[in-house]
Amino acid sequence: MKPIIKQQFSVTYRYDIHFTAGLFTPENPLLGRFFSERLEDAVPKLLVVLDEGVAKHHPILAERIHDYFRDKPAVDLIGEIMIVPGGELIKNSRENVDRIIEAVDRHGIDRHSYIMAIGGGAVLDAVGYASAIAHRGIRHIRVPTTVLAQNDSGMGVKNGINYSGKKNFVGTFSPPVAVFNDNLFLLTLNDRAWASGxxxxxxxxxxxxxxxxxxxxxxxxxxxxxxxxxxxxxxxxxxxxxxxxxxxxxxxxxxxxxxxxxxxxxxxxxxxxxxxxxxxxxxxxxxxxxxxxxxxxxxxxxxxxxxxxxxxxxxxxxxxxxxxxxxxxxxxxxxxxxxxxxxxxxxxxxxxxxxxxxxxxxxxxxxxxxxxxxxxxxxxxxxxxx
Amino acid sequence: MKPIIKQQFSVTYRYDIHFTAGLFTPENPLLGRFFSERLEDAVPKLLVVLDEGVAKHHPILAERIHDYFRDKPAVDLIGEIMIVPGGELIKNSRENVDRIIEAVDRHGIDRHSYIMAIGGGAVLDAVGYASAIAHRGIRHIRVPTTVLAQNDSGMGVKNGINYSGKKNFVGTFSPPVAVFNDNLFLLTLNDRAWASGxxxxxxxxxxxxxxxxxxxxxxxxxxxxxxxxxxxxxxxxxxxxxxxxxxxxxxxxxxxxxxxxxxxxxxxxxxxxxxxxxxxxxxxxxxxxxxxxxxxxxxxxxxxxxxxxxxxxxxxxxxxxxxxxxxxxxxxxxxxxxxxxxxxxxxxxxxxxxxxxxxxxxxxxxxxxxxxxxxxxxxxxxxxxx
Missing domain, CATH: 1.20.1090.10 (Dehydroquinate synthase-like - alpha domain)
Known part of the structure; x- marks a missing residue:
């Protein structure tokens, strides 16, 4: 009997960061092209999770998202757009991570489906974490809406939530499959959020x-x-x-x-x-x-x-x-x-x-x-x- | 403004699978050598999590583990050896994953520390999952104790627990840093467990x-x-x-x-x-x-x-x-x-x-x-x- 087996392998990650204005305007081809180029044998589902703060500043966003995907046969948008609290609040309990995992179960979202997070860095962190652990990883798309998330946290490979007051105590390293930076979201930031990024x-x-x-x-x-x-x-x-x-x-x-x-x-x-x-x-x-x-x-x-x-x-x-x-x-x-x-x-x-x-x-x-x-x-x- | 940045990188994983008899006998150098060869600037902590079923069949195992590490200055064994339920039971709720995360917090276990799981496949799955998400990944060592875990599940890169009756609904892909297959553990398996592996x-x-x-x-x-x-x-x-x-x-x-x-x-x-x-x-x-x-x-x-x-x-x-x-x-x-x-x-x-x-x-x-x-x-x- 040999005393040892040496295991070694590498995993390669690729993702594109797109810069655009008006991601969900009907004439913007980016997202539609993204899904049609990646189409495999079965049409994947897409669950969208939206930062409450973004939803308030963009009251017709959910409707625009529905409109955008209506004529995109390469992806099947799930009717329910989930709204989650923004800012550090979402990371301070696992309630919202649980809500997403429950939705994954309820909607039959599989490892070849997508979860898109639209929001600030905290929302991307929490939704990214839920996406990383459900079915051991559902494809995750990030649409960062703040300066900070667009130039820093949304680019990276980390996600997580807080635990017992400790920042990012649970989480994973898990790259997204794509990032879409839409500069129109920055227009509604207040001056503090603009500058701090x-x-x-x-x-x-x-x-x-x-x-x-x-x-x-x-x-x-x-x-x-x-x-x-x-x-x-x-x-x-x-x-x-x-x-x-x-x-x-x-x-x-x-x-x-x-x-x-x-x-x-x-x-x-x-x-x-x-x-x-x-x-x-x-x-x-x-x-x-x-x-x-x-x-x-x-x-x-x-x-x-x-x-x-x-x-x-x-x-x-x-x-x-x-x-x-x-x-x-x-x-x-x-x-x-x-x-x-x-x-x-x-x-x-x-x-x-x-x-x-x-x-x-x-x-x-x-x-x-x-x-x-x-x-x-x-x-x-x-x-x-x- | 360029419209796209293409990101690509690879992550390399290496781990050894050791085959031995009597991993924790005083004269077995394997584990001691493992830690001394990996010693960096600070002495890492080691949390051991033990399958209840294994603990029952090997009542002096915990004591032997303490004895083994007493003269190993390259690692700091945490005094509390955690006992967790074996079999599918451990995977059917997140209670035990939570207990491990709580222990990580309480003992100040960091990303350069180790969590060792000793047990059957289900225990390795649940402990591996807790290790993968705490601090976004604590180094995980597997000591599989069944035929099935030693030839199959313990070798792999997957972990997870069940959710709402669905097997491995949450989990990650997360390779261990080492696996130690100790054939003495197989002696206490019943015939069904022996054959099924x-x-x-x-x-x-x-x-x-x-x-x-x-x-x-x-x-x-x-x-x-x-x-x-x-x-x-x-x-x-x-x-x-x-x-x-x-x-x-x-x-x-x-x-x-x-x-x-x-x-x-x-x-x-x-x-x-x-x-x-x-x-x-x-x-x-x-x-x-x-x-x-x-x-x-x-x-x-x-x-x-x-x-x-x-x-x-x-x-x-x-x-x-x-x-x-x-x-x-x-x-x-x-x-x-x-x-x-x-x-x-x-x-x-x-x-x-x-x-x-x-x-x-x-x-x-x-x-x-x-x-x-x-x-x-x-x-x-x-x-x-x-």
Missing amino acids: ISEAVKVALIKDAAFFEWIEAHADRLRRRDSDVMDYLIFRCAELHLQHIAGADPFEFGSSRPLDFGHWSAHKLEQLSGFEVLHGEAVAIGIALDTVYSAITDRLHPGDAQRVLTLFQKLGLPIFHPLLEGNGTTHPLLTGLEEFREHLGGRLTIMLLQGIGRGVEVHELDKERVLRAAAALQEGVNLVS | ISEAVKVALIKDAAFFEWIEAHADRLRRRDSDVMDYLIFRCAELHLQHIAGADPFEFGSSRPLDFGHWSAHKLEQLSGFEVLHGEAVAIGIALDTVYSAITDRLHPGDAQRVLTLFQKLGLPIFHPLLEGNGTTHPLLTGLEEFREHLGGRLTIMLLQGIGRGVEVHELDKERVLRAAAALQEGVNLVS
Whole structure:
């Protein structure tokens, strides 16, 4: 008897990210073509799950979806369009995941059928999770409706919901089969949601692409004034950088390195402390500001470059500090947050810092005293180059 | 703005299947070496989940596990060894999956930690599922304790639990990081459990390896008499064929072809109808017998070869028919089962039949009348070559 069998195989994933305007307008061929090109022997079913917030801003959307698919024989739209709560609410219980699984059962949706999620990042996360576990994976289509979801979370391969207050405690790595970014959804976002999505673009520019950072600097005013063309490019380039990163490194994060988490360790803590009153993108801006100033304090980054980052966030209308990150005398929320991040990642702590605009550098320890000093500098609004 | 980004990447999985006797005896170096070779920067935690049935047959196992890991500094065994119900029971509610996720939270088990499941296929399925979704995937080690789990289910990449009476309705594709097949666990199996695991070996031999089928024929008496050496080889070769199949084709079953489901469409129905009184391996023997006779009736397989299959099952002490598969006048359970299998797979119906010993052939339709004729022949014990 041989003592060992060595098993090895690879699984290849392919999906396209489409950029469009008016995905469900009758004359838009994208979705119709998507289904007709993929038609196999049996016509697949399609279950659409819609973010309540999107449904409110687009009251005739459900009707338009029905109209759109009426003359598309390559797919069988299920009559019931499910409406689910948007924002972190949907992720805080498994009730909505259960509702989707129950619908999969009731409608006889199989592994060759599709579940389409239309909404913000939280809805994509929860619906993506339900799609990933029902029948061990139903084909999942994402239609992200926020800046953040279109340039970042909707591009990626992760899904999940929260458990006992812990963000994304259960979930899977499970790529979608397609993503459709429709820029018309961005028109109805409020200013806070519009701006907050930009911080992930600043993040990926800072660790990977100095030219893109300079482009954002040059277009900050137009982004603030909600110029759609400028936002289109910002989303496209940010999505592209995210997708390249995922494909190039360790898509399912078997290792410890997670460069795209730049600025996120403190951001997660702040979101949680605020009961998700602080938006993810706002928390990320603050987290980036903190790690940028820390990079300067520890002589990795030129203070002038750090100041450029802070100035950019201010121009974009994004915060760089929040009072919830002040210490209360005993334990400091930032130090607690750092410990929680270490536990969440597992293995060796790995934190991304900056050694230049467009140049990230990984470290495995943060100096607590200097973390608090960086926070104090942000709180007091110190000018770094003075 | 470019209209499309094409994303593509591959994820590679590697895991070893070890064959051993007495995995937790102090002098067995396998597990100790496994953890020391994989040691990274931080010592990982290990949560052990144990099948209640195994714990009963091996009352000092938990203590031996504690003893084994006491002098292994490369891994930190969590003091609580979780005991979970065995058999289909564990899969019929999510209570035990929840217990494991709760333990992951309570013990601070992270993505670089390990969850080891020791038990039969159902326990591996449920624990594997919990491991796959907690933190989006904790490293999962399988220690299968039955013939069936050691040669088939424990080798594979699937996990899951049942939902509303439907087998494996929620689950994921998620390979383990290692499998340890310990043949000492087989000694305490009852005769039914011992024999029933052999049907999956007959299955894979019939569709892929005529020489292995002939070997099983030649060793049927010794298998019936519970010869350990013969069983060791049967398990090794069956596992090897399964693993080759998984690696070679479509590991996560994106397509419709599922050759390893030979004989399974009716087996699933029978298991369900019997409330899982009929063991999976017994149901598979009956399912194989049915599809073998159907292959002969439809002139794909020589009747003499079909008779060899039936004779082999009888020699092995495995059933080839069950009264629950008789029609009741209105709907026939086999026809219902065929329809349910079509729905479960999704897409185009694909059924494996035989065109020779060791040569499977896929078809996309079964003739209902001849399915019932094949069942009647088995029920009446017709000699196919007479």
